[in-house]
Amino acid sequence: MDICRDYIANIDTVVILPEFKVMGAKAQVIEMERVLYTADTPLAIMEKTLLHHGSNLRGARQSAVFHLGAVHRPPVMVSSERGIFFYTSEALTNTENIWLSVAHTKKIQKFGRGTSLVQFANEVKVTVDISCNSLKNNYLRGLHLKKLQEEISKDHAREMTTDFYSLPASDMLYVRDGATLSYMAVADRTAEKSNW
8 A cells, every 4th residue: 555655635635534553654535536545644734735835734723713713623724716625623733633625525414422424525424523513613614714715815806807006107216215214206217327
């Protein structure tokens, strides 16, 4: 069995499970159409994934708290453009923590006392040792963050289509005024004095 060394969670990642039995593996990753084992823990996978996308775990969690308020177990946005958001089953420091995709979660139901059953878009089902209500709350926070980010993206797209102040055709040089510490536009005479 091959063990993946540098797995990055992606749009097809359904769930990242801790692995304790397969020699050399620390996580089992279920994607939409395949299952693989990795040498990294679920937490390490998520940390690498966020760095890959230009963020980090601390910043992603702070961003979620900024948008959602002080919530328990905030979800994590990996990429708003690609719709990659995850929620967790446990505290991040818990070695049994599971990372679940918001986009691929289809149904969460009670499976037993303190246990939930999660069904994903690819029909894979996973039991999670957390109450159904708690897991649903974690999922709903992730879904809420995803929807907020979609609205922000729409607003940003609208802003990009609005008119902006156009500069005159002549070149302008912005110079800092030492007295006011502000910048002001003056005609650019530097091009006449220097050859780039």
